[in-house]
Amino acid sequence: MDLKTMTYIVVGATFALYFGIAIWARASSTGEFYAAGRGIHPVANGMATAADWMSAASFISMAGLIAFQGYEGAKFLMGWTGGYVLLAMLLAPYLRKFGKYTVPEFIGDRFYSDMARFVAVVCLIVISITYVIGQMRGVGVAFSRFLEVDVATGLYAGMGIVFVYAVLGGMKGITYTQIAQYIVLILAYTIPAIFVSLNLTGNPIPQLGLIGDHTSGVPLMEKLNQTITDLGFGKYDGPVRSQLDMFLYTMSLMIGTAGLPHVIIRFFTVPKVSDARWSAGWALVFIAILYTTAPAVGAMARLNLTDTIQVGAVGSPDGNLSYAARPQWFKNWETTGLLKFEDKNGDGKIQYYNDKNKAFQAKAEGFGWKGNELTKVDRDIMVLANPEISNLPNWVIALVAAGGLAAALSTAAGLLLAISSAISHDLLKGMIRPSISERGELLAARIAMAGAIFVAGYLGLNPPGFAAQVVALAFGLAASSIFPALMMGIFSKRINNHGAILGMVSGLSITIFYIFIYKGFFFVKGTEWYASVPANWWMGISPEAFGAIGALVNFAVAYIVSMATAAPPQKIQDLVESVRIPRGAGAATGH
Amino acid sequence: MATEDKSGAAYWSANLRLVAFCLVIWFVVSFGMGILGREALMGVKVGGLDLGMWMAQQGSLYTFVVLIFFYAIRMNALDRKFDVHED
Numbered sequence: 101m102d103l104k105t106m107t108y109i110v111v112g113a114t115f116a117l118y119f120g121i122a123i124w125a126r127a128s129s130t131g132e133f134y135a136a137g138r139g140i141h142p143v144a145n146g147m148a149t150a151a152d153w154m155s156a157a158s159f160i161s162m163a164g165l166i167a168f169q170g171y172e173g174a175k176f177l178m179g180w181t182g183g184y185v186l187l188a189m190l191l192a193p194y195l196r197k198f199g200k201y202t203v204p205e206f207i208g209d210r211f212y213s214d215m216a217r218f219v220a221v222v223c224l225i226v227i228s229i230t231y232v233i234g235q236m237r238g239v240g241v242a243f244s245r246f247l248e249v250d251v252a253t254g255l256y257a258g259m260g261i262v263f264v265y266a267v268l269g270g271m272k273g274i275t276y277t278q279i280a281q282y283i284v285l286i287l288a289y290t291i292p293a294i295f296v297s298l299n300l301t302g303n304p305i306p307q308l309g310l311i312g313d314h315t316s317g318v319p320l321m322e323k324l325n326q327t328i329t330d331l332g333f334g335k336y337d338g339p340v341r342s343q344l345d346m347f348l349y350t351m352s353l354m355i356g357t358a359g360l361p362h363v364i365i366r367f368f369t370v371p372k373v374s375d376a377r378w379s380a381g382w383a384l385v386f387i388a389i390l391y392t393t394a395p396a397v398g399a400m401a402r403l404n405l406t407d408t409i410q411v412g413a414v415g416s417p418d419g420n421l422s423y424a425a426r427p428q429w430f431k432n433w434e435t436t437g438l439l440k441f442e443d444k445n446g447d448g449k450i451q452y453y454n455d456k457n458k459a460f461q462a463k464a465e466g467f468g469w470k471g472n473e474l475t476k477v478d479r480d481i482m483v484l485a486n487p488e489i490s491n492l493p494n495w496v497i498a499l500v501a502a503g504g505l506a507a508a509l510s511t512a513a514g515l516l517l518a519i520s521s522a523i524s525h526d527l528l529k530g531m532i533r534p535s536i537s538e539r540g541e542l543l544a545a546r547i548a549m550a551g552a553i554f555v556a557g558y559l560g561l562n563p564p565g566f567a568a569q570v571v572a573l574a575f576g577l578a579a580s581s582i583f584p585a586l587m588m589g590i591f592s593k594r595i596n597n598h599g600a601i602l603g604m605v606s607g608l609s610i611t612i613f614y615i616f617i618y619k620g621f622f623f624v625k626g627t628e629w630y631a632s633v634p635a636n637w638w639m640g641i642s643p644e645a646f647g648a649i650g651a652l653v654n655f656a657v658a659y660i661v662s663m664a665t666a667a668p669p670q671k672i673q674d675l676v677e678s679v680r681i682p683r684g685a686g687a688a689t690g691h
Numbered sequence: 692m693a694t695e696d697k698s699g700a701a702y703w704s705a706n707l708r709l710v711a712f713c714l715v716i717w718f719v720v721s722f723g724m725g726i727l728g729r730e731a732l733m734g735v736k737v738g739g740l741d742l743g744m745w746m747a748q749q750g751s752l753y754t755f756v757v758l759i760f761f762y763a764i765r766m767n768a769l770d771r772k773f774d775v776h777e778d
Contacts, residue, residue, distance in 0.1 A: 166748075174747035178721045181752050185717045188759045189710045193766075307749060311738025319739025337744045339730075347726050372777045374767050381759035388752045395748040680703055681775045 103494045107246050110498035111505060114284050115261055118277045118509075122265030125273045130542050133270030134201040134521050136369040140275055145375075146382025148275045149366045151282035151510035153180075153357075153383070154390060155231075156238025159285055159507035164479025166398035170336040173398060175346050179353025181384060181391055186358040186583075188380030192367040194590045196376040197678070197685045201368065202518075203361040203582065204526045210589040212672055213597040214531055219604050221526050223581045224361045225519060227574045229555070231362075232515040236560025238508035245436055245484070246501035252561055258509060259557040266513050267549050274513045275369060281506035286389055288503020291496055292486040293393050296400050299490055306396035314403075324403045330414045331406065331453040332460030336399065342640040352647035356575030359583030362511075362518040373682035401482040404489055409452040409474065415467040420449040429488035438478035445470040516556065520548035576615060576643075580607035580650025588658055590680070593673045599662030607654025614650075615643040702773035706766065713762050721751040 127133040140148070158180070166173030198206050204224060208217025236255055243254020265273040290306075297309035301320055314323040325335050340346050357363065366383075367376045408427065412419035423441060433439040441450060445468055454460060455472040484504075487496045524545040529536050536544070581604045588595040588603070595603075616622070618632035630636040632643060641649070667673075678684070695701075724732060729743025737745040770776035 171744050171747065174725060174744075177748055178725060178751050181755055182717065182721055185713070185755050185758055189713060189762055308738075310749070311740050311745065313739065321739040321744075337741065343726055347722060350722065350726065374763070374770065374777065377759075377763035377766055381756065381763055384756050384759055388756055392749055392752050677699065680706075681699060682770050682777055683775045685777060 101494065103497060104248065106494045107498040107501050110495065111247065111502045114280075114502045114506065117280055118261055118265055121276045121280060122268050122273050125265075125269045125276045127268070127270040127272045127542075130201075130525075130538055130545065132272045133542055133545050134368070134517075134525065135365070136270075136272040136275045138369055138371055140369040140371075142370050142375040142379035143382050144279055145275070145366060145370050145379045146384075147282045147386050148278035148369075149363065149379065149383035150386035150390075151278040151285065151506070152366055152514035153363055153387060153511070154285065154507055155511040156235055156242075156504065156508035158390065158394075159289065160238065160242075160480050160483055160504055163394040163397040163401065164482035166395050167402040167482045168479060170334070170338065172340045172346060173395065175350045175353065177391055177395060179350045180357055181387060182350070182354040183357025184380055184384040184387070186354060187363070187367070188377055188384075190587050191358060191364065191583075191590070192376045192380050193373045193682070194679045195364060195586070196367050196370065197373050197680075197682060199685060201365075202521050202525050203364050203586070204522060205530065206589065207582075207585050207600070208526070208530065210672065210675065211585075211595075211597045211600040212668065213601065216585075216597060216601050216604070217526060217530065219601060220582065220585065221522050223577055223604070223608065224522050227360065227577050227582075228362060228515045228519045229559070231574045232512055232519075232552075232556040233559045233563055235508045235512035235515065236556050237563055239505060239512070240560060242501060242504040242508065246498075246504075255557060255560050258505070258512075259553055262509060262513055262516065263550065263553050266516055266553070267546050270545065270549070271365075271369060271517055274517055275366075277513065278510045281510040282386060284499075284506040285503040285510075286386070288499045288506070289390050289483075290393055292490065292492060292500065293397050295490045295492055295496075296404070296486055297396060300400050300403065306393050306400070310396040310399060320399065320403070324399055327403060327406050327410070331410065332457035332464070333454045336402070341634060345634075345637075345640050345642055345645050348641055348648045349645035352579050352645050352651075353575055355583045355651055356577075356579035356647050359578035359581070359586065360574075361522075361578075361582065362514040364586075365518060365521070366514070373685045397486065398482065401486060401489075405477070405482075406452065408489070409450050414453075415463070420451055422449050424448065426450070427489075429485050432488065433481055433485055438476070438481050438484075440474070440476035442473055442475045444473050450474065512556065516549060516552045519552045520545055523548040523552075573612070573615060576611045576647035576650060577608055579647030580611040580654055584651050584654040584658065588655070590676070592662075593676045594667055595658050595662045596665055596668045598665050599658040599660075602661045603654040603656075603658025606657045607650045610653050611646055611650030614638075614646045618643045697773055699773075699775070702769065702775055705769055705773070709762065709765055709769070713758050716754065716758060720746060720754040725751050 131137050162176055165176060195206055200206065204217045204220035207220040208214060239258030240251035240255035243249055243257060244251045265277050293306045294304050297306040298304050300314060301309035301312045302315055303309040303312050310320065312320060314320045316323060321337060329335055367379060370376050370379050409421050410419060411421050423443065430439065450473050451469045452474040453464060453472055484500065487500055524541055528544050529541050584607060585600055585604050617629040620628040634640055724743055725747030732742040735742040
């Protein structure tokens with residue numbers, strides 16, 4: 101069976117599954133729509149959280165990022181998992197005990213202020229919208245690459261699927277679909293990784309292959325270092341430019357992760373406080389399966405790619421692959437534009453080396469090389485082309501397509517729920533029309549969900565030019581505004597409304613300002629004050645790493661302002677007391 | 692022999708001690724061994740990787756998982772001890 105038919109069958113089967121779940125798991129109350137009736141088993145919620153969390157970027161791009169950054173890529177691995185430790189110990193159990201439906205609702209109640217709630221709603225919507233653009237884009241791109249339809253058609257199909265199960269089922273439908281999506285995406289990720297590891301190291305477990313020996317007998321890492329330094333690239337496990345930057349980058353991703361509303365609300369779906377603790381552990385188990393595989397895939401894919409091009413000794417006449425003899429997967433990915441070759445010295449062979457390395461340049465000229473000829477190697481290839489590079493059967497390639505779609509759709513659905521519940525529950529029920537009936541609110545939630553899907557789809561089709569930059573913004577905002585507000589709300593009885601509001605506003609202002617002066621105000625090109633290069637950054641701190649500083653500012657401002665103004669009223673202090681005690685969470689599910 | 696303090700305040704401070712202990716480990720395995728202390732640990736190997744590199748790309752993730760389960764088990768025990776558990 102040809103690849104295209106196979107891909108249609110596999111992707112079609114997964115979509116039919118999601119559709120079936122949607123019909124079965126319809127929501128009949130706001131409790132089911134917002135929090136799946138709080139009846140999700142902690143292991144099941146862990147799996148759903150893992151799918152909710154692992155986006156198109158985790159599935160498609162992360163291993164490639166690590167492949168080209170080497171050791172420093174660890175900031176994504178630690179940053180995007182370490183946040184779960186913070187969630188499990190500092191936020192999730194207490195917010196579950198609080199027993200309401202949204203993150204802004206806690207901030208509004210705890211800081212007895214509609215203003216605080218409103219600031220949180222704005223942060224939530226900005227974070228989630230920027231994040232969802234990337235997912236919708238991911239759906240369109242996955243469709244276009246594997247099913248050879250255009251991006252727009254792919255995007256409409258994705259919107260249609262999400263529409264059915266998110267509008268009908270709300271959190272309940274999304275949860276059960278995410279469980280199915282997790283299984284699809286984890287199989288799609290690990291099966292090719294096992295074969296790549298077997299080919300290169302003889303060990304079927306990628307995590308062991310990474311620390312093991314290459315089939316040539318030397319350790320894999322030594323072999324990789326040798327191969328790439330011979331071509332003028334830096335050592336794979338070499339030192340980083342700035343330890344401070346890597347430290348803050350990792351910290352920003354960790355506290356940003358813990359402050360992402362669409363992740364936090366997943367913990368509202370379990371029956372008890374103790375379940376929220378277990379569930380965070382299970383979520384991280386399921387996430388770590390992919391996240392510990394990714395660095396092995398990154399290192400191995402980098403070695404595979406280099407070895408494919410540099411077939412013999414560097415500089416020898418037959419050392420480089422002839423373009424005419426390039427493998428089929430090379431041709432496939434050339435047609436997508438993700439891989440580009442330009443024969444600069446006209447010898448019909450491919451030279452792939454670091455032409456920015458001055459010391460290596462002289463050597464390269466001696467070989468008759470006139471610059472790096474692989475003019476584009478998109479990092480996404482590192483995951484997407486893996487099955488082809490390892491000559492795996494068509495059904496594995498089809499599965500990777502379904503896995504990429506599952507990763508993008510599951511994250512999109514979680515984000516859309518966070519957006520729609522903020523609109524129907526925080527803005528409409530909470531501020532505009534508190535008297536709205538249960539049925540009215542459920543209808544409003546469904547309409548808000550439908551609206552959010554259309555906005556996300558529109559932005560996915562017409563992505564603002566800054567789409568690539570927005571991840572920094574999403575994590576920076578979550579780290580500098582939501583995480584500190586939630587943590588102080590639970591761990592301090594003294595932080596009051598003024599402190600919390602000014603803390604959030606100053607934390608996120610300074611973070612946005614720092615991002616804007618290097619990336620352009622509102623990401624408009626030409627409005628930046630400085631080029632975003634390490635020499636210009638304050639103390640060498642990249643804009644992506646600044647969320648941790650913003651969080652620090654938030655904590656400091658909130659503390660100082662609260663100390664200078666009146667303590668919160670007794671009933672708020674009692675609320676904090678009750679959030680800290682698990683007993684009674686089962687009953688506290690009302691409004 | 693003094694009777695044990697079973698108040699809400701004692702429960703909360705026991706919780707804070709446990710969280711602090713876990714977060715020290717969280718910090719040491721990732722930021723400590725994986726980033727700041729990597730140079731110092733260069734001589735120690737985990738298979739073909741140096742310990743700092745392994746902690747940064749593998750070991751800290753495993754530790755995080757163990758840490759959350761450890762916390763959940765200990766907290767559930769504390770909930771019972773201080774009689775604030777559910778069911």
